[in-house]
Amino acid sequence: MSNLLIIGAGGVSRVATFKAAMNDHIFKKIVLASRTKSKCDAIAKDIKERLGVEIETYEIDAMDVDATAKLISDTKSDIVLNVALPYQDLAIMDACLKAGAHYVDTANYEHPDEAKFEYKEQWAKHEDFKKAGLMALLGSGFDPGVTNVFTAFAAQELLDEIEYLDILDCNAGDHGYPFATNFNPEINIREITQKGKYYENGKWKEIDPMSVKFKWNYPKVGEYPSYLLYHEELESLTKNFPSIKRARFFMTFSDNYLWHLNALQNVGMTSIEPIKIAEGCEISPMEFLKKVLPDPASLGPRTKGQTHIGVVATGYKNGVKKRYYIYNICDHQCAFREVGAQCVSYTTGVPAMIGCLMIATKTWFEAGVKNMEEFPARPFLYQLNKQGLPWFIEELPTEGLPIDN
């Protein structure tokens, strides 16, 4: 039994808190804190009504290490789930070290003014966590997160070693707006506007944004144009599985989405350079755009269709070339009916809770800063089936597919 502190009160937090409350035989106490206490209260009220479970709520500025450490101690929390903004990762990790709590997050640290997507600064805290006997589990969302576990499963049980890795992320949801982003819009747009990057023969190769694409058939969901872009799990996966010769990440975007995004880029609306509005008042076009676009949280009730995210791992098993596709399908409306948030939040929030559950039950436990693929995949996969994210394995032909190019 653990006491869990969840920091952040967006869609992912909503899902993780609901799912933790559904596992209240493991989480003795659940505490929810964010900059805006009223957002925490709204989630707590829903959970009380729908599940009969009490959630404690607090206001916290997660950039304030001392205040966060005090909150951890005051609430006797032994695990902290960070589902706030990725800018706050390092501060919350420091608060955990100070107060003696384990740490879980879903996305790597981001500089507020620079899009790097690197684990470097979080990994640098490994010795500190190790000395303190604490564990930090990085990237326990879907991608990164479940994609790392799928990859680990291929390496641990399906193949002797992985040679080629392709991660394919499809959101076949339709929210009915002409243009909207389904996650924190800033992170979403940053992913697309940066150069694409993939790993081949020990090196990182850059390509122009959205310049490599193919159509991929997502089983039971359909064929969608899928674009090569950089995604943070590639960094840890290529490090932890040195047999990998090539690792890539693809995501689907509709033509309509890209057309709007191009227009916004062309007029400078995706820049993160602050613009002065008046004395002492400045805002970047990206920040301003966030205020103009539909709130991602408002998409939930409107979005229909599914997400389909999986990993294709190719390699040899007993001398025979094999290719396995491991994937999850999540339905936006089903997720919304269950927890009041659609799949983009659901597929991140459920694994975030499972990461905490792995530590709480000591199923995964080793002091230090860890990535998901460093642990046995199977117990996590069991929990995915148990907690609402069923997954499937298909064997694919080893040649003749678009990913071969």
Place this chain on the structure above:
Amino acid sequence: MSNLLIIGAGGVSRVATFKAAMNDHIFKKIVLASRTKSKCDAIAKDIKERLGVEIETYEIDAMDVDATAKLISDTKSDIVLNVALPYQDLAIMDACLKAGAHYVDTANYEHPDEAKFEYKEQWAKHEDFKKAGLMALLGSGFDPGVTNVFTAFAAQELLDEIEYLDILDCNAGDHGYPFATNFNPEINIREITQKGKYYENGKWKEIDPMSVKFKWNYPKVGEYPSYLLYHEELESLTKNFPSIKRARFFMTFSDNYLWHLNALQNVGMTSIEPIKIAEGCEISPMEFLKKVLPDPASLGPRTKGQTHIGVVATGYKNGVKKRYYIYNICDHQCAFREVGAQCVSYTTGVPAMIGCLMIATKTWFEAGVKNMEEFPARPFLYQLNKQGLPWFIEELPTEGLPIDN
């Protein structure tokens, strides 16, 4: 912590066993038994692979009271979930009395050769269960089951008392076959071919089969023709809530389904009178039809769309007329991905497991033979949200709707 014995190995059993395995912090041991052990083994294998939980399996003839009592004792089971055929209810209840186990089922006792849908014979065992300090929970499926709990919730928390009760059951699923039944075909066809019956001012009124219908708007699923028919929960609900002036049950059927069914009836294929094939070999047209029609279990992977089942309760609250609609929406494909069975099994199997969980945790506990609505609704409703069947409440206008007629 309880040891749970599940009898039966069809779609509902599959769901209930999966869901029990997902709650293995409550069910210390899960045992699955049926006439055909290989069916149990197939379910156990899936659960082992997907959830990592061990299920013990046995062959049992549930009509053999002594053998069933011995199995209960040998496996140290303290709760028996009967999801076999309703013909076997009385025998399994007797086995529970003999071995000292609590009993849960999802449908009332049926004579093998007569369609009565009555609780009489099961209620007659009340004193025996009471004396033995054992509980029998009847009808813990969706309808009966969740519909009883929804009704109890309206009576306990929404209205001073219920005057009008309408239960509405919509299966908006499409399996792509010209004709198939989605549950045990015999029960399914019996429900439709018997006379319709509803309760009004203390009396039961009969109508010709399928002779009363209207179009009803099932929120978020659509408008479907809905037919008045008799359903067993009406018996216990009108007994336990004597304020009810009128209680009815409606179910949707497509024109295509009814057209095929009429043709089968016209040629005598729905009769349950045995026909002699050869010396010592006879079979009823209904039993034969079951062999010809697609196996209900095969519909799972094919069926798309949702089920939408709910209760409209009308009455007064503090002198003001009020009408509440409490319902669940379940998606066939989402259910299939989670547990390998579609909604018709899912919506029955999940509440079946929850009924056992209510007894295991002593949340609902009173010696004797009990119906669902005799207990506080709220803890069961929390579990519905937690275990995959989210529910919703809407306030409806108190006049101008088709149910007013």
